[in-house]
Amino acid sequence: MKILTPKQTRELDQFTIDHEPIASIDLMERAAQKCMDWIISNIDASSYYIFCGTGNNGGDGLAITRMLDPFPYNKKAFLIHFSDKLSKDAKLNYKHLKKTDAACLSQIDFLEDIDFNQIEPDAIIIDAIFGSGLNRPVEGLAKLVIEKINELPNKVISIDIPSGLMAEYDESYAGSPAIIKADITLTFQTPKLSFLLPENSQFVGHWHVLDIGLLAEYIEEQKETHVLVEKDYITSIYKHRLQHSHKGNYGHALLIAGCYGKMGAAILASKGCLKAGVGLLTVHVPHWGYNIIQSSVPEAMASIDRSEMIFTEFPELNGFNAIAIGPGLNKKKNSVVAFENMLSKIEHHSLVVDADGLNILSENKHLLNKLPQQTILTPHPKEFERLAGSWKNDMHRLKILKDFCQQYQVITVLKGAYTVTCMPDGRCYFNTTGNPGMATAGSGDVLTGIILALLAQNYPPDKAATLAVYLHGKAGDKALLQESKESLIASDIIRNLGNAFKSLN
Ligand SMILES: NC(=O)C1=CN([C@@H]2O[C@H](COP(=O)(O)OP(=O)(O)OC[C@H]3O[C@@H](n4cnc5c(N)ncnc54)[C@H](OP(=O)(O)O)[C@@H]3O)[C@@H](O)[C@H]2O)[C@@H](O)CC1
Numbered sequence: 001m002k003i004l005t006p007k008q009t010r011e012l013d014q015f016t017i018d019h020e021p022i023a024s025i026d027l028m029e030r031a032a033q034k035c036m037d038w039i040i041s042n043i044d045a046s047s048y049y050i051f052c053g054t055g056n057n058g059g060d061g062l063a064i065t066r067m068l069d070p071f072p073y074n075k076k077a078f079l080i081h082f083s084d085k086l087s088k089d090a091k092l093n094y095k096h097l098k099k100t101d102a103a104c105l106s107q108i109d110f111l112e113d114i115d116f117n118q119i120e121p122d123a124i125i126i127d128a129i130f131g132s133g134l135n136r137p138v139e140g141l142a143k144l145v146i147e148k149i150n151e152l153p154n155k156v157i158s159i160d161i162p163s164g165l166m167a168e169y170d171e172s173y174a175g176s177p178a179i180i181k182a183d184i185t186l187t188f189q190t191p192k193l194s195f196l197l198p199e200n201s202q203f204v205g206h207w208h209v210l211d212i213g214l215l216a217e218y219i220e221e222q223k224e225t226h227v228l229v230e231k232d233y234i235t236s237i238y239k240h241r242l243q244h245s246h247k248g249n250y251g252h253a254l255l256i257a258g259c260y261g262k263m264g265a266a267i268l269a270s271k272g273c274l275k276a277g278v279g280l281l282t283v284h285v286p287h288w289g290y291n292i293i294q295s296s297v298p299e300a301m302a303s304i305d306r307s308e309m310i311f312t313e314f315p316e317l318n319g320f321n322a323i324a325i326g327p328g329l330n331k332k333k334n335s336v337v338a339f340e341n342m343l344s345k346i347e348h349h350s351l352v353v354d355a356d357g358l359n360i361l362s363e364n365k366h367l368l369n370k371l372p373q374q375t376i377l378t379p380h381p382k383e384f385e386r387l388a389g390s391w392k393n394d395m396h397r398l399k400i401l402k403d404f405c406q407q408y409q410v411i412t413v414l415k416g417a418y419t420v421t422c423m424p425d426g427r428c429y430f431n432t433t434g435n436p437g438m439a440t441a442g443s444g445d446v447l448t449g450i451i452l453a454l455l456a457q458n459y460p461p462d463k464a465a466t467l468a469v470y471l472h473g474k475a476g477d478k479a480l481l482q483e484s485k486e487s488l489i490a491s492d493i494i495r496n497l498g499n500a501f502k503s504l505n
């Protein structure tokens with residue numbers, strides 16, 4: 001699903017009004033009806049307090065209040081009068097509600113006009129103060145109201161976007177002094193980019209996209225800049241296996257991993273790779289790790305370094321079509337030299353760099369220029385900061401990520417909630433699978449193995465990265481059916497890769 005910018009959202013709105021065609025007031029009615037349908041099907045409460053602004057978001061709130069009328073609920077709508085400029089459709093809905101139930105509607109000029117004590121703790125608060133039209137930090141009356149709502153114990157449902165949160169912003173934006181902390185956000189047609197940034201999870205709560213029938217035609221014409229990766233996208237890139245195939249069809253991968261004390265990372269990455277369908281896997285390990293890898297991963301072949309403890313050389317690369325380097329490696333001088341030598345020998349191979357491979361890059365930045373185009377890097381935020389520098393807010397981090405990928409022509413998988421895979425041309429793919437139980441030792445090693453396997457099977461690097469991230473998260477979600485977020489470990493992710501693949505059929 002494409003994520004639209006605020007400008008695209010306004011254009012989509014207008015495109016639908018012009019081409020469906022539909023009057024804007026009827027579109028607002030449809031949006032409010034979708035919210036009502038969702039609320040009636042999912043919420044069990046007897047009182048609703050609806051806080052409305054003066055723009056179209058407020059118009060939605062006023063329409064929702066009217067739609068509650070046939071139901072036996074207590075309801076009260078507050079028009080927060082922070083501006084005299086009531087939008088045209090908000091004004092129509094204001095008049096309409098006044099006719100239906102004038103007693104439930106109050107105009108609020110001062111915070112004291114609202115008796116917050118009357119709001120029962122189990123009542124639902126509907127937040128329709130600001131939507132996608134917010135263009136500056138919230139001040140004055142609206143700020144006071146938002147702060148007060150955030151102090152209440154009530155469940156809050158935000159319409160379209162939590163009031164005070166911008167759909168997009170830049171690095172100079174220090175945030176609004178007041179933003180609604182919603183439990184649920186009901187957003188229209190596509191999610192907003194800010195929902196996917198870690199710093200905003202405290203405001204957005206659980207978000208749901210409501211299809212309000214805005215025309216797909218317009219969305220299809222827009223470039224893929226920010227994409228939410230869901231099952232339909234993944235099934236469109238997943239290649240089914242042929243009935244008559246042999247291991248030669250699925251590539252030969254080389255994994256360079258492990259050192260004294262860190263052989264577990266090599267084992268986990270190897271198993272992830274094998275379980276993701278690679279034809280053949282060779283693992284290059286220090287001499288000391290030979291017995292360990294052979295007995296722990298009998299399906300893999302071993303290539304042995306002359307060094308007892310660390311990575312100092314690499315096998316002839318010709319026989320391999322994909323290479324991963326980094327899990328459980330180390331950053332000693334001889335390993336850096338070997339890494340640099342290997343980069344100069346890479347020709348047609350796809351490459352993944354993880355863990356200590358990334359640390360080597362951040363301590364030897366000149367190597368970044370030697371990475372083959374479309375190399376896949378898989379940092380967590382700390383590793384990324386070491387590679388690319390620090391950021392002021394998460395939107396700024398996204399900009400740094402795009403600049404970094406463009407500068408070095410690499411693909412970066414920035415791990416976290418909504419892991420984002422950024423392409424050399426700046427396209428960003430936000431993943432939707434996975435859970436906090438996966439923040440556990442070795443989880444990243446497994447992901448590296450999966451990416452390596454998909455590259456060896458000839459997936460183009462951009463598709464290999466997005467598919468691997470999705471499968472890794474899905475395997476974690478399947479594992480969580482038997483485990484808890486605390487007990488889930490990397491081996492559980494490996495064990496559930498089969499279930500993750502099956503979920504694509
Ligand atoms: N997309 C769709 O298809 C559909 C969208 N719909 C709904 O419309 C919503 C967008 O409505 P909207 O454009 O009227 O903006 P909204 O957020 O209500 O703000 C109102 C005004 O507030 C002002 N303002 C801004 N910042 C401010 C601040 N800090 N403090 C004080 N004032 C501030 C600013 O005016 P300004 O003062 O800048 O002239 C702005 O115009 C959208 O979220 C959805 O709920 C559905 O009804 C139908 C389908």
Ligand SMILES: [K+]
Pocket residue numbers: 057127128129130131158159160161162163
């Ligand atoms: K809102």
